[in-house]
Amino acid sequence: MKLVVQVKLLSTPEQALALEATLHACNEAANWLSAQAYGRQVTSRSGLQALAYGELKRQGLSAQPALHVLRKVADAYTALEANLKAGNLGRPGSKRHIKATGKPVAFREDAAQPYDDRCLSWQTAERTVSIWTTTGRLKNLAFTGQDDQLAVLAAYRKGESDLLRRGGQWYLIATCDVPEAMPNIHPAGxxxxxxxxxxxxxxxxxxxxxxxxLNRRREADRKLRSKLQKKNTKSAKRRARRRAGKEARRARxxxxxxxxxxxxxxxxxxxxxxxxxxxxxxxxxxxxxxxxxxxxxxxxxxxxxxxxxxxxxxxxxxxxxxxxxxxxxxxxxxxxxxxxxxxxxxxxxxxxxxxxxxxxxxxxxxxxxxxxxxxxxxxxxxxxxxxxx
The missing domain is CATH 3.30.420.10 (Ribonuclease H-like superfamily/Ribonuclease H)
Structure with missing residues (x-):
C-alpha cells in the first residue's frame, strides 16, 4: 500500500534562499506553460512537451525539473476536466463553472514541486539529502522527523518526493510502498x-x-474565529489564518x-x-x-x-x-x-x-x-x- 511520509528540512539561510528561488522558478514556469496550454488548447503531456520543453530549459530548468513542470501542468488540466465532468464545479454557464474555465490554471509561487531520484537523492542513514536547485545542487541538506516515520522512509521509500514550504518551514513529502499485513479473514466479530x-x-x-x-476547546475556537471575522482588520485576518492552521493540526x-x-x-x-x-x-x-x-x-x-x-x-x-x-x-x-x-x-x-x-x-x-x-x-x-x- 502507498503511504507518504513528511520530513522537515533543517536548511541554513543560504540553503533556504536557494530552495525558495527554485520553487518560485518552477511555479513561474508552470504558470507560463499553463497560459500557453490554455491559449492553444493543448493539455496532454506529449503535446506540452512538444510545445514547450525547449523553452522551459531556456528559462533555467534542467531536463528532469522541466519534465516535472510539464507533467504538473498536464495533471492540473486533467484534474480540472475530471471535476467539470463530475459536476463538482457547477453546471455549464454557472458562475463557478465560468470562473473555473475562463482562465488558465494558476499555481501559487510556493506550490509543491515534484522531484525524482535523478534530481533528489536520500542518505537516510545520515539523515541528509542532495537536491537540485536553480543555483546548483545542494548537498548534505539535513532533515528530521518522527522516528517511526523515518524508519518507514528508510525501508520503503519509492517513487517521487515533493518539495514544499509551509509556515516558513521547508518539507519533503516522500512516497513509500509499504507491504500490507496478511488480512484476517476469520474475524471474531x-x-x-x-x-x-x-x-x-x-x-x-x-x-x-x-x-x-475537547468540545469546550472547539467552542472557544469557534467564538474566537467569529470574533476575528467580525473585526475584519489585517491583523485579525492574519491571526485568524494562524489560528486556522493550529486548529487543523490539533484536529489532525x-x-x-x-x-x-x-x-x-x-x-x-x-x-x-x-x-x-x-x-x-x-x-x-x-x-x-x-x-x-x-x-x-x-x-x-x-x-x-x-x-x-x-x-x-x-x-x-x-x-x-x-x-x-x-x-x-x-x-x-x-x-x-x-x-x-x-x-x-x-x-x-x-x-x-x-x-x-x-x-x-x-x-x-x-x-x-x-x-x-x-x-x-x-x-x-x-x-x-x-x-x-
Missing part, C-alpha cells in the same frame, strides 16, 4: 464505531473518545490518536471494524443550528480515512454499513422508534425497556450490521493512499 457530535467516536466495547474537554493529531486506538483495540481482540457510510451526511443531516456548527467543524472524513488505512496496514477487515436508524434502533430487540432516544445521551427502548448510553447503543447496532455485511461477502476496501504525518 466486529468493532462498531459510532461517530457523533458530543463524542467524536464511540466503540461497541464502551470506549468513548473525546468529550467535554486527535484524529490520528483516535484512529490508532480503535485499530489497536480491533487488532488486540481479533475483530474487524465497522463504520457508518457517512457519504453526504452534511446534506442529509437535519440538526439545529448549534449542532450543525459542531458537525461541520470536525473532519469525520479524515478520521474515517485514518481508520481505513491503519486497518488495511494491520490486516484488519473493514466494512461500511448503512447509518439509517442506528441511533433509533434498540440493540437488544431491534425495535425502531424515534421516541427511543428521549435525549442526546440516553437511549430507552419503548418496546423492551432496555436503557443504555445512546452512542454505545448505536455502536452495537453498527457492529451487528458490520457482521451481517461481512457474512454477505461485501467487504469494503480501504483507500490506497493516505498521509502518515
Amino acid at each position: 466486529f468493532l462498531g464505531v459510532d461517530l457523533g457530535i458530543v463524542n467524536i467516536a464511540s466503540t461497541s466495547t464502551g470506549k468513548r473518545h473525546c468529550g467535554r474537554r 493529531d486527535i484524529n490520528h490518536k483516535i484512529s490508532k486506538s480503535i485499530v489497536a483495540e480491533a487488532q488486540r481482540t481479533m475483530r474487524g471494524i465497522a463504520l457508518e457510510d457517512l457519504g453526504g451526511i452534511r446534506e442529509r443531516a437535519r440538526l439545529r443550528k448549534p449542532q450543525r456548527v459542531t458537525l461541520h467543524s470536525w473532519s469525520f472524513h479524515q478520521l474515517g480515512s485514518f481508520i481505513a488505512y491503519k486497518a488495511k496496514r494491520a490486516g484488519i477487515p473493514l466494512v461500511y454499513v448503512s447509518p439509517a436508524n442506528t441511533s433509533r434502533e434498540c440493540s437488544r430487540c431491534h425495535h425502531v422508534d424515534k421516541r427511543n432516544r428521549p435525549s442526546q445521551a440516553v437511549f430507552s427502548c419503548r418496546s423492551c425497556g432496555f436503557v443504555e448510553h445512546a452512542d454505545l447503543n448505536a455502536s452495537h447496532n453498527i457492529a451487528d450490521r458490520g457482521w451481517m455485511v461481512w457474512v454477505r461477502g461485501a467487504e469494503s476496501q480501504a483507500p490506497a493512499l493516505t498521509l502518515v504525518a
Whole structure:
C-alpha cells in the first residue's frame, strides 16, 4: 500500500534562499506553460512537451525539473476536466463553472514541486539529502522527523518526493510502498464505531473518545474565529489564518490518536471494524443550528480515512454499513422508534425497556450490521493512499 511520509528540512539561510528561488522558478514556469496550454488548447503531456520543453530549459530548468513542470501542468488540466465532468464545479454557464474555465490554471509561487531520484537523492542513514536547485545542487541538506516515520522512509521509500514550504518551514513529502499485513479473514466479530457530535467516536466495547474537554476547546475556537471575522482588520485576518492552521493540526493529531486506538483495540481482540457510510451526511443531516456548527467543524472524513488505512496496514477487515436508524434502533430487540432516544445521551427502548448510553447503543447496532455485511461477502476496501504525518 502507498503511504507518504513528511520530513522537515533543517536548511541554513543560504540553503533556504536557494530552495525558495527554485520553487518560485518552477511555479513561474508552470504558470507560463499553463497560459500557453490554455491559449492553444493543448493539455496532454506529449503535446506540452512538444510545445514547450525547449523553452522551459531556456528559462533555467534542467531536463528532469522541466519534465516535472510539464507533467504538473498536464495533471492540473486533467484534474480540472475530471471535476467539470463530475459536476463538482457547477453546471455549464454557472458562475463557478465560468470562473473555473475562463482562465488558465494558476499555481501559487510556493506550490509543491515534484522531484525524482535523478534530481533528489536520500542518505537516510545520515539523515541528509542532495537536491537540485536553480543555483546548483545542494548537498548534505539535513532533515528530521518522527522516528517511526523515518524508519518507514528508510525501508520503503519509492517513487517521487515533493518539495514544499509551509509556515516558513521547508518539507519533503516522500512516497513509500509499504507491504500490507496478511488480512484476517476469520474475524471474531466486529468493532462498531459510532461517530457523533458530543463524542467524536464511540466503540461497541464502551470506549468513548473525546468529550467535554475537547468540545469546550472547539467552542472557544469557534467564538474566537467569529470574533476575528467580525473585526475584519489585517491583523485579525492574519491571526485568524494562524489560528486556522493550529486548529487543523490539533484536529489532525486527535484524529490520528483516535484512529490508532480503535485499530489497536480491533487488532488486540481479533475483530474487524465497522463504520457508518457517512457519504453526504452534511446534506442529509437535519440538526439545529448549534449542532450543525459542531458537525461541520470536525473532519469525520479524515478520521474515517485514518481508520481505513491503519486497518488495511494491520490486516484488519473493514466494512461500511448503512447509518439509517442506528441511533433509533434498540440493540437488544431491534425495535425502531424515534421516541427511543428521549435525549442526546440516553437511549430507552419503548418496546423492551432496555436503557443504555445512546452512542454505545448505536455502536452495537453498527457492529451487528458490520457482521451481517461481512457474512454477505461485501467487504469494503480501504483507500490506497493516505498521509502518515
